[in-house]
Structures are given as structure tokens and as C-alpha cells.
Amino acid sequence: xxxxxxxxxxxxxxxxxxxxxxxxxxxxxxxxxxxxxxxxxxxxxxxxxxxxxxxxxxxxxxxxxxxxxxxxxxxxxxxxxxxxxxxxxxxxxxxxxxxx
Numbered sequence: 001x002x003x004x005x006x007x008x009x010x011x012x013x014x015x016x017x018x019x020x021x022x023x024x025x026x027x028x029x030x031x032x033x034x035x036x037x038x039x040x041x042x043x044x045x046x047x048x049x050x051x052x053x054x055x056x057x058x059x060x061x062x063x064x065x066x067x068x069x070x071x072x073x074x075x076x077x078x079x080x081x082x083x084x085x086x087x088x089x090x091x092x093x094x095x096x097x098x099x100x
Contacts, residue, residue: 007088010034010072013080015054017045022057027096034081035093037100051075055082061099062087 012034019040027037043053051071059066064086074080084092 006085009084009087009089009092011058011080011082011084011092012036013054013082014038015045015050015078015080016040017043017050017078022053023100024057024061024096025100027093027100029089029093033089035089035096037096045078048075051080054080058082058084062092062095 010033012030013036016038019042021040022042023040025038025040027035030036039054039057041050041053041057043049055066055069055071059069062084064084068085070083070085072081072083
């Protein structure tokens, strides 16, 4: 891969809002090569608070910029599909395995 190519990882995330703490858990690689996990958020699901909290937590955990994470589907759903630019699937999975 040259320096101009970007790696993107797709996540399928089940979100539980109004939790007692913020945490990610149960990371696994799906048959379609996406990473599935659960996200527990203290934020409420109103006015995009939970979405912003999810992006912030995922970017901090993976060590990438928030601007590199995008919600592709599920803006108003508890099941979200996100893309993360700048980190490969196995690298992301290894980080999640050590932090979840």
C-alpha cells in the first residue's frame, strides 16, 4: 500500500444508552469482515448526544481522529454501522481485544 491509500474498517455496533458507564465490549470479527461490538454509553439518545459520545469513545480507544469516524447507517437507531478511516481491521480488533 502506498502512502496515499487509506485503510477503512467497518463496525457494526449495538448501542445501549443511559448506561452507568461508557465502555466497549464483546468485539468480534463477523463473516463479512466487519467488527461487531457493543457500546454502553452514559449519554441519552437525544439530539445526537449518544452518537457524539460513541464517536468520541471509539476514536480515543482506536487512537484515530474523530473526523475519521463516520456513522454510515443508524443515526437514530440502536444498531449503527460506522466506518473508521486510517486503521485496518486486524489492528482495530487487536486494540479492542486488549481494551474491552
